[in-house]
Amino acid sequence: MKKYNLKKYDLIVIGTGSGMNYIGSILEENPDFKIAVIDKDEPGGICLTRGCIPSKLLLYPAELIRTIGTAQKFGIDVELKNVDFNYIMERMRSLISEDIGSIRIGLSSDPNVDYYHDVAEFVSAYTMKVGDKTITSKMIFLCTGSKTIIPKIKGLEEAGYLTSDTILEMAKLPASIAIIGGGYIAAEYGHFFSSMGSKVTIIGRNKQYIPEEEPEISMLAKRDMSGFMDIVTGYEVEEVQTTAVGKKKVTARGEGNKVDFIVDEILVASGRGPTHDILHPEIGGIETDAKGWIVVNEYLETTQPGVWAFGDANGKYLFKHVANFESRVVFNNAIMKKKIKIDYHAVPYAVFSYPEIASVGMGEKEALEKYGQTNLLIGFQKYEDTAKGHAMDVKDYFVKVILENNTRRILGAHIIGPYASILIQEVVNLMYTEQENPDPIIQGMHIHPALSEVVQKAFYSLVPPEHYHHLLGHMGLE
Ligand SMILES: Cc1cc2nc3c(=O)[nH]c(=O)nc-3n(C[C@H](O)[C@H](O)[C@H](O)COP(=O)(O)OP(=O)(O)OC[C@H]3O[C@@H](n4cnc5c(N)ncnc54)[C@H](O)[C@@H]3O)c2cc1C
Numbered sequence: 001m002k003k004y005n006l007k008k009y010d011l012i013v014i015g016t017g018s019g020m021n022y023i024g025s026i027l028e029e030n031p032d033f034k035i036a037v038i039d040k041d042e043p044g045g046i047c048l049t050r051g052c053i054p055s056k057l058l059l060y061p062a063e064l065i066r067t068i069g070t071a072q073k074f075g076i077d078v079e080l081k082n083v084d085f086n087y088i089m090e091r092m093r094s095l096i097s098e099d100i101g102s103i104r105i106g107l108s109s110d111p112n113v114d115y116y117h118d119v120a121e122f123v124s125a126y127t128m129k130v131g132d133k134t135i136t137s138k139m140i141f142l143c144t145g146s147k148t149i150i151p152k153i154k155g156l157e158e159a160g161y162l163t164s165d166t167i168l169e170m171a172k173l174p175a176s177i178a179i180i181g182g183g184y185i186a187a188e189y190g191h192f193f194s195s196m197g198s199k200v201t202i203i204g205r206n207k208q209y210i211p212e213e214e215p216e217i218s219m220l221a222k223r224d225m226s227g228f229m230d231i232v233t234g235y236e237v238e239e240v241q242t243t244a245v246g247k248k249k250v251t252a253r254g255e256g257n258k259v260d261f262i263v264d265e266i267l268v269a270s271g272r273g274p275t276h277d278i279l280h281p282e283i284g285g286i287e288t289d290a291k292g293w294i295v296v297n298e299y300l301e302t303t304q305p306g307v308w309a310f311g312d313a314n315g316k317y318l319f320k321h322v323a324n325f326e327s328r329v330v331f332n333n334a335i336m337k338k339k340i341k342i343d344y345h346a347v348p349y350a351v352f353s354y355p356e357i358a359s360v361g362m363g364e365k366e367a368l369e370k371y372g373q374t375n376l377l378i379g380f381q382k383y384e385d386t387a388k389g390h391a392m393d394v395k396d397y398f399v400k401v402i403l404e405n406n407t408r409r410i411l412g413a414h415i416i417g418p419y420a421s422i423l424i425q426e427v428v429n430l431m432y433t434e435q436e437n438p439d440p441i442i443q444g445m446h447i448h449p450a451l452s453e454v455v456q457k458a459f460y461s462l463v464p465p466e467h468y469h470h471l472l473g474h475m476g477l478e
Contacts, residue, residue, distance in 0.1 A: 007114075009137040012036045012128070014120045014279070016103065017045015018311045018323035019143030022331040027112050029335055036135050038116040040278075043103045046145045046312070047320040048096065050165045055188055057092040059352050062195035066228075066354045073393060085173040085196050093168065122284035125304060139306050139334060142286075142294055143323070144279055146272040146312035151180065155240040159248050161266040164189065174198050174265040178250045180237050181270035182209050187221070187353040189267060190229050195354075200229035201261050203252050205270070207234040210351060214363055216477040217416045220396060224355055235259065240266065272318055291315065298341040299333045300326055308334050317347050346431035350421035355397060358420035360428045361412030364465065367402050371411070377403045378468040381458035383417045387449030394418060396475060399458040400468075401427065401438070408437045415455075423455050 011026065013019040016039040027033055042049045061083075071078045107115040118131035127136040148163040150156070162170070164185055177193050179186045182204015194200040208215060209222040209231055222231050235254030243249050243262065250261045274292035281288055287295040287303040293315025296302055302309050308330045311323030322344075332338040348360035367376055379401040383389030389397070397417025403410055413427040430441060438459040446456045463471075472478045 005134050006127070007036075007133060007135045009034050009036045009114075009135060011139045011141065012038070012120075012135060012137040013141045013143065014038045015045060015141075015143030015145055015311065015313070016043040016107070017047055017143060017145060018320070018327045019045070019141055020103070020107075021324060021327040022335070023110075023113065025331060026335050027110075031112075033112060034114070035112055036114045036116060036130075036137070037107055038118065038120045038130055040117070040119045042100045043107055043115070043117075044100050045143075047323075048099055048103075050168055052320050053099075054092050054096055054168050055164070055185075055192075056352060057095060058088060058192050059188060061088050062192045063352075063354060065195040066191075070393075083196055086171065088196070089168075089170060096168075119278055121278060122280045122282075122286075124283065125285045126306070128284070140284075140308070141330065141334070142279070142281070142302070142307065142309040142313050143311045143327075144275045144294075144309075144313045146315075146318055147275050148268060149271045149273040150268055151237070151270050153180075153237050153240055155242075156266070156268075159240040159242045159266070161240075161268045163268050167267060174263075176201070176263040177265045177267055178203060178248070178261050178263040179267045179269055180250075181268065182206055182211070182231070182233055183269065183271070184210055184212070184349075184351040184353075185269040186267075187225065187351050187357075189269060190225065190231075191353045193267075194228040199263075201250075201263065202229060202231045203235050203237055203250070203261070204231070204233040205236050209233050210357070213351075213357060213359065214400065214414045216472050216475075217357060217400075217414055219477050220416055221351075221353065221355065221357060225353065228354070232259070272312070274313065274315060289315065299339060300330050300342055301333070306334075316344065317349075319347070319349050321349075322347060346428055348424055348428045350424070352421065355394075355417055356420040357414075357416050358424040359412070359414045360424055361410070361431060362402060363412060363414070364400075364402055367404075367411045368465070371404050373465055375405045376411075376465050377405050377462040378465055379403070379458040379460070379462045380468055380471065381454050381461060383451070383454050386451070386453045386457060388451045389417075389454055391449070392418065396477075399423065399454050401458045401462075403438070403462060410436050410438055413455075413458075417454075419451055423451060426452065426455050 010033040116130045120128045120130045123129050176199040179202045186202050190200045190202050209218045235252040237252045239251040241249045247262050276288050276292040285304040294309040294313050296309050296314045310326035310330050312318045329340050329342050332340045346361050350358040381399050383394045383397040400414045402412045446452045
């Protein structure tokens with residue numbers, strides 16, 4: 001390496017998603033800092049360019065279509081005449097590219113920032129190659145995100161497939177689509193394509209649909225979403241072939257059966273993994289775990305001092321709000337020289353499917369393992385047993401809360417039903433109070449008749465787990 005080619009920075013940031021969060025504050029604290037910001041893709045990160053934002057721009061029209069579909073039962077006679085798939089896709093693309101454009105301008109016009117639109121690769125500790133440049137810094141933020149993992153399935157490469165990245169370029173709605181994977185991306189895109197008019201088949205390897213959820217929530221989600229698409233769980237896709245008429249034959253095996261699905265397109269949504277193969281963190285003295293995620297300590301520092309990893313890159317929780325939360329911890333620890341530990345006790349997330357699902361904290365299984373059967377209380381409330389839920393005529397959707405009996409500490413909450421992602425926030429906020437108990441929700445007035453009553457009422461009806469399961473049995477969800 002020629003020394004004169006080595007450009008020195010005070011900070012190198014790889015990834016323009018959450019990596020960008022504190023650039024302004026960092027420069028306020030250190031106006032003389034020179035920062036290198038690197039991204040091989042369009043600036044804005046996965047959330048903006050191919051994750052949360054485009055998917056939600058597509059899912060909102062999908063939600064409208066499903067809502068219109070319920071109008072009849074309220075005496076409203078509507079007819080859905082046409083869904084303009086191209087308009088919906090184009091709207092998504094143009095809104096995204098506006099945002100990408102303004103981020104690019106911001107990055108390119110800051111005199112303290114050198115923006116590299118290229119791949120970064122470690123060549124030694126604290127030093128990396130970016131295109132034909134070699135740059136170095138004693139402080140590096142690795143915010144390199146994650147990528148779709150393509151499973152090794154015979155014939156898949158030859159037949160061709162889509163991913164959550166490539167579907168954003170689609171110009172034509174497929175008449176039928178098989179989604180390989182039964183997790184949250186599959187549930188969301190299954191909802192989207194089915195509402196647009198495609199015949200959707202979701203093929204999940206795990207017996208449980210959306211396996212991260214409480215089993216009763218997964219069961220209810222599968223029951224209701226099966227009204228719009230075929231959901232096959234406990235089946236492993238073994239082979240893909242192209243038929244004589246140019247369709248794709250997907251062969252899956254499970255429960256001793258072999259099933260073929262003939263479809264126009266395949267979407268692979270079977271998991272996400274790290275991007276270490278292009279970054280080569282090991283050359284920079286940075287450890288990765290068995291799967292390739294970057295190992296960090298409780299301050300989010302990697303095994304190489306001064307090198308920090310946050311967001312998907314550390315493989316903890318692959319959500320944008322987690323990445324944002326972690327970026328604040330790293331700003332405080334790396335720049336403000338504090339010692340703040342990361343706290344994951346109340347990580348919320350939502351699946352924007354139809355019905356919507358949201359969760360925070362522990363599931364019942366984990367709570368049982370940690371606190372024992374006799375030290376748990378479960379609160380449960382159905383939407384339909386509140387005035388607003390009744391008015392909306394929703395069936396079986398519910399709020400479940402899990403508390404530690406001795407301390408009355410909220411351990412987790414799980415919701416399936418309309419606006420679950422909004423309703424859960426009340427519980428999330430309580431989990432960030434000192435006591436973490438439900439008193440404010442129990443004592444605070446709740447607007448009547450609003451859906452928030454369903455969350456409050458769940459805390460009124462706390463019972464031991466066995467009573468709760470008895471109740472689930474009556475609902476056919478055991
Ligand atoms: C379809 C989909 C839907 C999603 N929906 C949601 C949702 O509703 N809510 C939610 O919270 N989360 C959602 N997520 C997850 C969310 O997008 C991620 O958790 C978030 O974007 C991670 O941010 P980050 O800062 O870790 O990485 P990002 O900054 O977003 O991405 C890392 C960037 O670094 C670049 N990069 C990686 N390696 C290198 C390298 N060596 N050199 C140069 N550049 C590199 C990548 O190309 C990428 O642009 C979704 C994800 C997907 C795929």
